Amino acid sequence: MTDALARARAAVCAVTDPEIPVLTIADLGVLRDIRIDGTSVEVTITPTYTGCPAMTVIALDIETVLARVGFPQVRVVTTLTPAWTTDWLTEDGRRKLAAYGIAPPEPAAGRRALFGEPRPACPRCGSLSTEQISEFGSTACKSLHRCLACREPFDAFKCH
Ligand SMILES: [Zn+2]
Structure with a gap:
């Protein structure tokens, strides 16, 4: 270089x-x-x-x-091809997202195969029992979810 x-x-x-x-x-x-x-x-x-x-x-x-x-x-x-997937987010990126209070997306393939539609884990308590409240969170790139365990709403990075 x-x-x-x-x-x-x-x-x-x-x-x-x-x-x-x-x-x-x-x-x-x-x-x-x-x-x-x-x-x-x-x-x-x-x-x-x-x-x-x-x-x-x-x-x-x-x-x-x-x-x-x-x-x-x-x-x-x-460039739109190949299309961005959540798999391109680096490990560092995932850690920073979680620390910032936004649920990092799960690697696309594995999680979807296990659970069907991917559900983000709560960035506060880590619970997987969460529900989507709205397709749009604080910005169009995020969706709004609620944790059923700690009751806190949180943004999740949108998977496309
Ligand atoms: Zn929680």
């Missing part, structure tokens, strides 16, 4: 999700690729779901941090 690429990568990897500021786009698995051609940088991102409004903010943040480390020419490319 060249110095320039390392510098660009470090800057872009530190960009956080505007809705979940404890998570970087690297944690989320939203950051797919960084390429440098001369002085211009091309960054490829995959939104967590189609039409996620946070992506516009993220693209602007990427341009800002890259300009700050010496890359004024930036192209942010959004």
Whole structure:
């Protein structure tokens, strides 16, 4: 890896999700690729779901941090294939989400096979007996749930 690429990568990897500021786009698995051609940088991102409004903010943040480390020419490319899955969320990302009070999604395949529709575990007490109250939580990227054990409502990261 060249110095320039390392510098660009470090800057872009530190960009956080505007809705979940404890998570970087690297944690989320939203950051797919960084390429440098001369002085211009091309960054490829995959939104967590189609039409996620946070992506516009993220693209602007990427341009800002890259300009700050010496890359004024930036192209942010959004790719929808392959589609983002919750499996792209890193282990670090899962831990940070839970610590932030948002139920991290279970890895898609295993959980669904066992329980049918995946139900998020309560981020406060860990209980699996939870119910969905609303498809939309505090933002469109999250859904609202309630824990039947501790009675607390909580946001869960949406699985698509
Ligand atoms: Zn609970």
